[in-house]
Structure formats: C-alpha cells, structure tokens
Amino acid sequence: MQIVMPCLSLPKYVESLLTTYYTVVLDWFSGQVYTNLLKRDPQHLLVQLSKQINWVKLEDLCRGFHHDQGAGAPPTHSSAQLARALLVGYLYNWPLRQLERQIRFNLIVKWFVGYSVYADGPDHCTLERFEVWVAEHQHRAIFDAVLGQIDQSMPEEHQSAQQQQIGDTYAQEANAAKESLVHLIRHACKRLLTALANADAARAALVRTQMDVTTLFGAPKERREYYLTELQRAVRLQTTVVAALQCTQLVQAQLDAVPPLVSDVNKGVISWINIVHKILADEVQINTVPIPPVAVTGSDPSPSQSAATPPPVPPAPPMPSPEPSAETESDPSPSQSAATPPPVPLSPPAPSAEPSAETESDPSPSQYAVTPPPVPPTPLTPPAETGAPVAMTDADPSLRQSAATPPPVPLAPPAPPDKKATPVPVVPPPTSDGTCVVKRAVPVKGAYRIGSATDPDATYRLHGPNKSALGYNVNVLISRNFVRDIEVATGAQPDASILPDMLLSQQARHNLIPTKVIYDMAAGSGKMRHSVASATNNHTLIVAALPNAGRHTTAFGPEQFILSPDGLALTCPNSKTSFVAVRSGSGDGRNFHFLANPCADCPVWSQCRSQRPGSSRMRQVFISDYRSEVVAARLYNQTDDYKADMKSRFLVERTIAALVRHNGGRRSRRCGLPMADFQAKMNATAFNLKRWVRLLFLSAQTAKIPAVA
Numbered sequence: 001m002q003i004v005m006p007c008l009s010l011p012k013y014v015e016s017l018l019t020t021y022y023t024v025v026l027d028w029f030s031g032q033v034y035t036n037l038l039k040r041d042p043q044h045l046l047v048q049l050s051k052q053i054n055w056v057k058l059e060d061l062c063r064g065f066h067h068d069q070g071a072g073a074p075p076t077h078s079s080a081q082l083a084r085a086l087l088v089g090y091l092y093n094w095p096l097r098q099l100e101r102q103i104r105f106n107l108i109v110k111w112f113v114g115y116s117v118y119a120d121g122p123d124h125c126t127l128e129r130f131e132v133w134v135a136e137h138q139h140r141a142i143f144d145a146v147l148g149q150i151d152q153s154m155p156e157e158h159q160s161a162q163q164q165q166i167g168d169t170y171a172q173e174a175n176a177a178k179e180s181l182v183h184l185i186r187h188a189c190k191r192l193l194t195a196l197a198n199a200d201a202a203r204a205a206l207v208r209t210q211m212d213v214t215t216l217f218g219a220p221k222e223r224r225e226y227y228l229t230e231l232q233r234a235v236r237l238q239t240t241v242v243a244a245l246q247c248t249q250l251v252q253a254q255l256d257a258v259p260p261l262v263s264d265v266n267k268g269v270i271s272w273i274n275i276v277h278k279i280l281a282d283e284v285q286i287n288t289v290p291i292p293p294v295a296v297t298g299s300d301p302s303p304s305q306s307a308a309t310p311p312p313v314p315p316a317p318p319m320p321s322p323e324p325s326a327e328t329e330s331d332p333s334p335s336q337s338a339a340t341p342p343p344v345p346l347s348p349p350a351p352s353a354e355p356s357a358e359t360e361s362d363p364s365p366s367q368y369a370v371t372p373p374p375v376p377p378t379p380l381t382p383p384a385e386t387g388a389p390v391a392m393t394d395a396d397p398s399l400r401q402s403a404a405t406p407p408p409v410p411l412a413p414p415a416p417p418d419k420k421a422t423p424v425p426v427v428p429p430p431t432s433d434g435t436c437v438v439k440r441a442v443p444v445k446g447a448y449r450i451g452s453a454t455d456p457d458a459t460y461r462l463h464g465p466n467k468s469a470l471g472y473n474v475n476v477l478i479s480r481n482f483v484r485d486i487e488v489a490t491g492a493q494p495d496a497s498i499l500p501d502m503l504l505s506q507q508a509r510h511n512l513i514p515t516k517v518i519y520d521m522a523a524g525s526g527k528m529r530h531s532v533a534s535a536t537n538n539h540t541l542i543v544a545a546l547p548n549a550g551r552h553t554t555a556f557g558p559e560q561f562i563l564s565p566d567g568l569a570l571t572c573p574n575s576k577t578s579f580v581a582v583r584s585g586s587g588d589g590r591n592f593h594f595l596a597n598p599c600a601d602c603p604v605w606s607q608c609r610s611q612r613p614g615s616s617r618m619r620q621v622f623i624s625d626y627r628s629e630v631v632a633a634r635l636y637n638q639t640d641d642y643k644a645d646m647k648s649r650f651l652v653e654r655t656i657a658a659l660v661r662h663n664g665g666r667r668s669r670r671c672g673l674p675m676a677d678f679q680a681k682m683n684a685t686a687f688n689l690k691r692w693v694r695l696l697f698l699s700a701q702t703a704k705i706p707a708v709a
Contacts, residue, residue, distance in 0.1 A: 030116035037107055045091070046112040048693045054149055058083050061141045065133050077122045081114045082130045085122065087142075088112060090686040093664035096124040096131075135678040143486075143681040144509050150482060150692050151510070161479035164516040164543075164645070166652040167502075167523065169495045170660060172488065172676060173667045174458035174471040178451050180225055181283050181439065182237055185244050186217050187453035188279055192272040196251055199265040203254040210250050216243035234428040238437035241284055248273050275456050282446025289434040448492040455671040461491030471668065472676045476684070477502055477517070478655050480648075481691055483684040484512075488677035495522035500535035507536075518645050518652075519544040526626025527588060529633060543645045546633060556608045559634070561592075561621055570621060574602050581623075589624040655687070663687050 010018075018025060038047055062079040088109055089099040102109045103121035115121055122130075134142070151158040179187060197204035225233060251273060255266060280286070430436040440446075448459045451470040460468045473493050477485045485502045496519055506512045513536050517523070523532075524544035532540050548557070562571040570592040571577045576599060581590040596616045599605065605613050624630065636642055659665035665683040668676045 176452035176454035457673040459492040526630040529629040594619040
C-alpha cells in the first residue's frame with residue numbers, strides 16, 4: 001500500500017509511527033467516525049436491524065459462496081459482508097449499480113455492511129454473482145431464517161398465523177417486452193440456433209447453410225410490420241412459420257445425428273425446439289390445401305383453363321356466415337388463376353336478395369387477393385311490354401329513370417361494428433406445396449401463451465376484461481402483520497391453484513398450519529376446498545365466497561336438487577327423481593338427465609327450464625364431486641363468523657400495495673421463473689424486516705407510557 005502523507009510538517013518520529021501503524025490508525029479513526037455517526041440517529045432502520053438480526057445463521061447460509069480450501073488468494077469480500085449488502089439492496093429497492101455506489105459513499109450503509117470508512121466495497125459484478133449463487137443454492141433460506149427469528153422474537157405473531165391467514169395474488173411484470181407474432185417466432189428461432197451453436201458450432205453452421213436465413217429472419221432493410229396491409233402481414237407470417245418449421249426440422253436432424261450431443265446440452269436445444277412448436281401451435285393454424293395441376297395449352301388460356309376447380313379453403317375459426325351461393329364454385333378469384341386473370345362474364349343481377357358467399361364473414365377464395373376483383377357493370381334489363389320500370393344502375397349516370405320508376409329509397413346508416421364479434425382472419429395465398437397458415441382468433445388461441453422469447457417462462461396473466469400482463473402470478477399468504485409464504489407461478493396460472501402446496505410448505509418449514517385461510521372467490525370452488533382439506537388433513541377451512549353465489553336467475557340451480565345419500569338418485573323441487581347420470585366431460589362431476597315426458601305437466605316448468613312447455617328436450621343438472629364441500633361452505637357463509645372473517649381481507653391488499661410500491665415487487669429484475677420467485681421472496685423479506693422494526697418501536701413506545709391508575 002502506497003501511503004500519501006498530507007502536507008503537514010510533522011516530526012520525524014510521528015511520521016515513522018504513522019507509517020508503521022497506518023492500518024491500525026485508519027481502523028481506529030473509522031471506529032471513531034462510526035461511533036459518532038450512530039449517536040446521531042439511533043432509530044435508523046439499519047441501526048435497529050443490526051441489533052435484532054442474528055447474523056450468524058445468515059452468514060452460515062452464504063458461507064459456501066467462497067472456497068475454503070485450494071489455491072488462490074483469500075476472498076476480498078466475505079460472505080457475511082455480501083449477505084448484508086444483499087439485504088440492504090432489497091430493503092431500499094436499489095439496483096446493483098446504485099447499491100455499489102451506496103456502499104462506497106454512504107457511511108451508514110458502509111457501516112451496516114461491515115466495511116471501514118476507507119475500505120472499497122464490492123462492485124456490481126461481485127454482487128450479481130453472489131445474488132445468483134444465493135438464488136440457486138439458498139433459494140428461500142434467507143426468507144425462512146428471517147421469518148423464524150421474527151417468530152422467536154414475537155411469539156404472539158406465530159400464534160396469530162396459526163389461527164388465520166389471508167391470501168391473494170398480484171401480477172409481477174416480466175423483464176421482457178411483448179413481441180409481435182412474427183418477431184416472436186424469429187426471436188425463438190434465433191435462440192434455438194444460438195443454443196445449438198453453444199453445443200456444437202459446426203452443426204449450427206451446417207444448419208444455417210441448409211436453410212434460407214433471409215426467409216426466416218427477413219431481409220436487412222425489411223419493411224416494418226406496422227406499414228403493411230393485413231394481407232401482407234398474413235403473407236409474412238405464413239412465410240415465417242414455414243421457415244421456422246424447416247429450421248426446427250434441420251436442428252432436430254442434427255440432434256439425431258451421430259455422435260450425439262451431451263445430455264444436458266441436448267436438453268437445452270430440445271427445450272427451444274419445444275418452445276417454437278408451442279408458439280406455432282398456440283398462435284397459428286397450419287393447413288395443407290391440395291392444389292390440382294393446371295393444364296395450359298396455349299399462351300392465352302381461357303377462363304376454363306385457368307382454374308377449373310378452386311382449391312378448398314383452409315378451415316378458420318367458426319363464425320356465422322351467410323348461405324353461400326351457387327356461383328362461388330365456378331368463379332375463382334384472380335389469385336387462384338394463372339398470371340393473367342380470366343375475364344369475368346357479365347350476367348344480370350340475381351333475382352333474390354340472398355347474400356353472396358363472397359363476404360367478409362365467409363373465408364372464400366376471394367380473400368386470397370390483395371384487393372377484391374372489380375365489379376363489372378350490370379347490363380340493363382330490357383323493359384317488359386307491360387310497362388314495368390327499367391332496372392338502372394349507378395354505372396351509367398347519363399341514363400334517366402323512367403316515369404314508372406319509384407323514387408330512390410335512402411340507405412339506412414350502417415350498423416355500428418360489434419366489438420364482441422370475432423374478427424375475420426385474413427387468409428393468405430397458399431404456398432407452392434399447398435401450405436396455408438392462418439392466425440388464430442383470440443378465443444381459440446392456446447393456453448399459457450408465450451409472449452416473449454427473452455423470457456419464455458412468462459405468460460399472459462388475465463385479471464379482468466381487457467386487463468392482461470405479460471409476466472408472473474405471485475401468490476401471497478399473510479398473517480396480520482407479516483408475509484408467511486410467497487410463491488411465484490407463471491402468469492397464466494389460475495389464482496390460488498398452488499394454495500395447498502403453500503400450506504404444506506409452511507408445515508414443513510415452520511411447523512405451522514392455519515385454522516382458516518381467508519381468500520377471494522378464486523379459492524371458493526369446491527375443488528379447491530377439497531384440495532386444501534386433503535392437504536391439511538381437514539385442519540384448514542377456506543373462507544371465501546362461492547363462485548356461483550352471485551348468479552341472478554330464476555331457474556332452479558343444482559343446489560335446489562336433492563341428492564340421495566348413496567349419490568345414485570337426484571330429486572327435483574317437484575319431487576321427480578332421476579337415476580340416469582353420465583360422467584361430465586368438462587368438469588369433475590356427473591350430469592343427471594331429466595327427460596321431458598315425466599316433466600310434461602310440471603307446475604314449475606318455467607322455473608326449471610328455458611324451453612317452452614311441451615318441449616321434448618331434456619334437462620341436465622350437473623352435480624359436482626365436491627357437493628358436500630360446497631354445501632358446507634354455503635352454510636358457513638351465512639353466519640356472522642364469515643362476515644367477521646371477511647372484514648380482515650383488507651390487510652392483504654395493504655400488504656400487496658407495500659410489496660409492489662415500496663419493495664420492488666411489481667417488475668421482475670431478471671428473466672426466468674426461478675429468479676422471479678427468488679426476487680418475490682426477498683421482497684417479502686424486506687417487508688417483514690421493516691414491519692418487524694416498526695412493531696418493536698411501537699411496542700417500546702407503548703411501554704414508556706405510564707399506566708393510568
């Protein structure tokens with residue numbers, strides 16, 4: 001260490017002593033600075049935490065970050081210092097670069113982490129490596145250790161958590177932007193080729209030589225998607241999908257080649273192949289359209305030679321369409337004919353007002369064209385001898401209407417578009433081999449859709465109409481003051497679906513099972529109540545509203561029907577019994593059939609059926625396998641205890657607000673479900689530490705108030 005002495009005239013023996021004991025003097029001076037600093041603010045959050053936390057256990061958890069034996073110099077930054085730095089970063093929601101700067105220049109932070117005044121703290125790269133190591137090796141150890149110390153310090157909180165807990169979910173946005181479908185497919189293919197290149201560069205280079213890279217990834221100066229028409233976008237999507245399928249086939253062929261790749265590397269490449277296939281299966285519909293050969297005998301083909309029979313149209317999502325006319329089969333669109341479209345024969349207007357098949361709601365061959373074919377002028381109908389009016393068109397404005405022609409009827413204003421109607425998919429022209437790719441409509445898209453190849457673990461979380469977020473679904477369970485457990489699932493995971501696993505986790509780690517769990521309607525189904533009761537051996541009661549509690553209808557529901565004790569017969573409110581039950585294909589339960597003949601003269605027909613009296617249709621009544629749980633919940637939800645329990649649900653909303661607004665729980669810092677889950681646990685740890693210090697401070701203030709005689 002090079003010592004730079006200040007420009008002071010010191011005696012020689014003083015300079016000699018300072019030079020000899022320079023490190024000792026700096027440490028002594030650092031201690032003096034910190035002692036005077038801590039006296040100025042003894043109630044600081046970090047000062048109070050340093051007194052309450054048992055650092056020995058936390059340091060032992062992180063001790064494996066450094067090697068104890070082997071070659072190399074001693075670690076510059078101990079695991080204890082890095083563990084404290086990690087906690088400080090989450091306490092104040094600082095990114096790593098800001099945390100590095102705070103440790104270097106903020107004296108109270110530097111003291112808490114464990115560095116002297118003149119010491120250099122860790123840089124952001126060291127902090128990053130340490131945090132990733134903790135996430136992989138001690139994923140929830142810090143959260144459980146802090147929560148265990150809180151329970152030891154405040155036993156009443158542990159007892160409160162055993163009595164009741166409150167649960168809910170919130171969205172955590174992914175550290176990735178939503179991608180358009182074409183960009184998503186291209187990005188996934190790029191990551192697939194990158195994974196193959198990391199495994200075997202020679203095989204990746206061979207795949208690139210065998211595929212058309214420009215077709216898949218686009219030209220260097222390709223026109224942006226938002227400048228394209230709907231048909232041009234559909235054509236680009238079809239080209240990209242076909243090239244992506246070829247890319248996955250070539251990569252799979254290299255994986256099947258000899259010698260095989262290492263197992264771990266092979267799994268990484270296969271996972272990206274599966275991701276590409278999932279994106280295609282969720283977002284597009286791929287069909288093969290058989291195209292018959294076209295017989296061309298001359299340079300000027302006739303209309304009959306251009307396209308004798310149009311290829312069948314690939315199926316599209318179902319939607320209402322008008323009755324097709326007979327003229328569709330013999331009138332191919334220009335895109336299906338040869339290079340020069342045949343002339344369209346003129347014909348008089350159809351006598352009926354039935355809609356033609358070539359409308360926007362009918363996926364007809366006319367949708368292949370960029371623009372609809374020009375409509376030829378309709379020839380005039382010769383007037384009849386009886387003096388009938390002449391049918392005129394707007395094609396020739398010079399003609400005049402005859403005296404017998406009635407005045408034109410003003411057109412009605414167009415009806416406003418139906419926002420709920422499914423948009424008509426644009427069908428591009430099929431490829432040379434007959435492949436046609438159609439983008440799926442929203443109702444028929446796949447489940448757990450991937451929104452970005454940057455973070456394929458993130459999916460869309462739907463939470464209300466027109467409210468979706470690409471990211472993760474965070475499930476949280478709290479007591480009155482602390483977060484007891486927190487788990488992160490992908491965004492499309494239904495709310496409360498992992499509630500039984502969270503209860504089992506608390507039992508295994510903290511020897512705690514709550515008597516009640518207060519939740520919203522997401523946990524109120526009979527299936528969820530049965531799962532929680534099975535996981536906790538009937539120890540935990542779900543307090544939540546039933547999903548169908550707000551149904552506004554006068555028809556009899558399943559709750560008005562009486563099931564026999566053996567479950568084989570169901571009796572309606574009019575004492576009609578059915579023994580015919582069929583297992584439901586869409587739910588966990590059975591459908592009991594009530595035929596129309598026994599119910600023909602039923603006095604409560606209108607309250608039971610939506611059909612008119614005398615209808616021959618039967619009535620089906622779904623009886624869930626979890627009927628007993630639903631009946632018990634309906635009875636409990638009518639008591640005063642249920643009302644008192646639901647009054648405490650606001651506590652979880654307050655906790656979630658603190659997590660997302662003051663502890664960085666709204667947006668994920670890294671990609672991947674494991675890192676998002678680790679971040680959520682550290683956010684909850686920071687919340688628990690702040691709440692712990694606050695409650696201790698309030699308890700101390702209350703103890704200072706003298707008791708009133």
